[in-house]
Amino acid sequence: MTQDNSETVSESDFRALCGRFATGVAVITARRHDGRQEGVTVNSFTSLSLKPPLVLFCLDYDAGTFPAFDKTRHFAVNILGVDQQGISDRFAGVGLEDRFDGVDLVTDRDETLPPLIAGCLGYLTCEVEARHPGGDHRIIVGRVQEIMFGEDADPLLYFGGYRKIAKN
Secondary structure (H helix, E strand, O other): OOOOOOOOOOOHHHHHHHHOOOOOOOOEEEOOOOOOOEEEOOOOEEEEEEOOOEEEEEOOOOOOHHHHHHHHOEEEEEEOEEHHHHHHHHHOOOOOOOOOOOHHHHHHOOOOOOEEEEEEEEEEEEEEEEEEEEHHHEEEEEEEEEEEOOOOEOOEEEOOOEEOOOOO
16 A cells, blocks of 8 residues: 655645756647637656657646647647747746737648647647546647657756756
8 A cells, every 4th residue: 555645745845856857848739629729838748658659748737728738639749949948938827818929830730730839849749649637637648640850959958947958
């Protein structure tokens, strides 16, 4: 039997310690059933399987974008470069009327597909394979349908805050 330590582990300490694990930063995008674009910044993105190609990301049930991602059948992963911190901040923000306002998008795409943010390091478009509960988050698993390589630049990293890679 597993011991429940939920009362001895504070949320702030847990968040601070997990912030010491360096991760890349991505913006997950989708289209609502009415065609509106939706997007959210995540660092809880990872590859899951090569055969079949699966990825996952986690989204807080209380996120304003949660209803859109809980219903969408497709999403895109936009992997951010070091010069895209402003994009990350924008899609992590709360209360914006339209997070896409003023954001350059890849324009040669079918408008029914999830939008792609111009200038990213790479893109994955996915069909939702599964959704699972995970505490206060939903785990969304996607089967990769398409990959596209973007800019050849340094990644945007998060390690207790945004970081740059130190080059030798």
